[in-house]
Amino acid sequence: MQTLSRAANRKSVVKIKSRQKSRFDISIWVAISAIAVLAVISAVMAFTHFQRQKEQAVELLMEKGATLIRSFEAGLRSSSREGSDLFLIQKLLMETAQQSDIDYIIVTDNKGNIIADSDPSMVGQCYGLDLDTEKIALSPEKKWRRTANPEGAGTFEVYRGLFPRERYDEMQKAPLIQSSNMIIYVGFNMDMMEKADREDTRNTIIIALILLLIGSSAIVSLFLVQAYRSTRTSLSRIIVFSQALVKNMPIGLIALDAVGDVAACNEKAGAILNAAGGDTIGKEAHAVLPAPLYKILAGLPEQGGLVEEDLQLAAGEKEGKTLEIVAASLADAGNPIGKILLLRDVTALRQLEKEAVKNRHLASIASLAAGVAHEIRNPLSSLKGFAVYFKERLAGDKEDEQMANIMIAEVERLNRVISQLIEFARPLQLKREKTSFPGLIQHTLGLIAGDAKKNHVNISTDLASDLPPVEVDPDKVKQVLLNIFLNSLAAMKDGGSLTIKLVPRANSIDVIVSDTGTGIEKENLPHIYDPYFTSKPAGTGLGLAVVQKIMEAHGGTINVESTSGEGTTVALQFPYQ
Secondary structure (H helix, E strand, C coil): CCCHHHHHHHHHHHHHHHHHHHHHHHHHHHHHHHHHHHHHHHHHHHHHHHHHHHHHHHHHHHHHHHHHHHHHHHHHHHHCCCCCCHHHHHHHHHHHCCCCCEEEEEEEECCCEEEEECCHHHCCCECCCCCCHHHHHCCCCCEEEEEECCCCCEEEEEEEEECCCEEECCCCCCEEECCCCEEEEEEEECHHHHHHHHHHHHHHHHHHHHHHHHHHHHHHHHHHHHHHHHHHHHHHHHHHHHHHHHHHCCCEEEEECCCCEEEEECHHHHHHCCCCHHHHCCCEHHHHCCHHHHHHHHCCCCCCEEEEEEEECCCCCCCCCEEEEEEEEEEECCEEEEEEEEEEECHHHHHHHHHHHHHHHHHHHHHHHHHHHHHHHHHHHHHHHHHHHHHHHCCCCHHHHHHHHHHHHHHHHHHHHHHHHHHHHCCCCCCCEEECHHHHHHHHHHHHHHHHHHCCEEEEEECCCCCCCEEECHHHHHHHHHHHHHHHHHCCCCCEEEEEEEEECCCEEEEEEEECCCCCCHHHHHHCCCCCCCCCCCCCCCHHHHHHHHHHHCCCEEEEEEECCCEEEEEEEEECC
């Protein structure tokens, strides 16, 4: 049973809480988004600072290395005009390498063989084989890379071709560099630089975090202030909304305070109890409420309790009225604060439920009838088989053959009756799919084309080709159309006209079937949908009953207009969205 408490909860609580929660969630997500943007900005600034520091450090070491190499070349030129004395190169190299920040200085030929090294023990070995040494030896362009010294520490290495000799162009007096096919490598110790980088990085991160914290605090504070103002505004709106909700609730509400006086009574409750709601506020409950209602409220435990039941008011208290009530005690931390009563007039609903029970009973009877009909089918099949057998055995005897044909026809008629009975009693389940009505009608007409030709019935159609497909059960609709078409043919034994027209409307498609047959007697029209009612000698009386059942399952309608001796028009309306 759907209780009044659930209905009240949907009307008075869910919407208010949903609005508050939605507004609060939006504020939170806006704050989080603002903090996230601030964090991204701080991270970008820190990353940019790191990159700028690295670029400056590389530029500084490159320039330092180039200056040292130029000084080394100048020392070679001043000491030896030829610059080919290996002892002199080794001596100058070792003196230059005495600086504390220099890990090593290496001079190789263009094949990578070490001809001088700040560590004399390395002379004769190979270095820089991973580079294009022949190309580097010919180029004065300085290059750099990060590598490791023999001890495994980080080293910033600057290298280029070594050019200790110069000659001058006699015309321009400009120095011309002559290659010596040697390469010089200068490795700088990066320990101090890396320590400085780490310290600067740590300071940059701390500053960025401080800025992020300050910005986040400001954003959160701003939104907290906004939330406070919004909450205060929402609270006043909730009070107004609650008052309007109680007043306009579709169910009755009566609230009692802790001493048992009526604290609230909306207009719906007053209408149900035949009293003015405003006039009951402040009065004692036993003086206002009917005795059965007051008895239920009085019997509730003070510490909390709930009662859900139907109450039938006796004579003198709205005789015959059935009320669905929910009564509950309200308590706060164990202290009773009042009671609440929700009530709804369900007299009509209970009557409908009784009718539904009755219909289910009728449905069970129909199901039983279907079962019985199913059991009859097997003997009928045997009877038909014997009738066909005897017809073949008695071929030539016209009287016996005629009797056999009558038996076969009667068995087939009974079988049709049973089929229609089963169809009528069976619960209808639709298998909807998008269906073209013009195609469906043409297909169904094809099934009766032979019978129409035999009865000399002329068939004409007016089918719009631009109609949209409609979601229906094509098999069931085909059954409806076939039943109506066959009824029309049965009414035109001596020939006539059958017209089918499709009429599109705003929310439906109408199928209009007209014939020029014998028509239906006026007194029979109200009964054409009644099961087992028929005016045809061989009819079952279930055809139109099944048709009506199928149309109702589709949410459509069937309308029959007929004039005896002139014909019949059947209008089928299929709704669609």
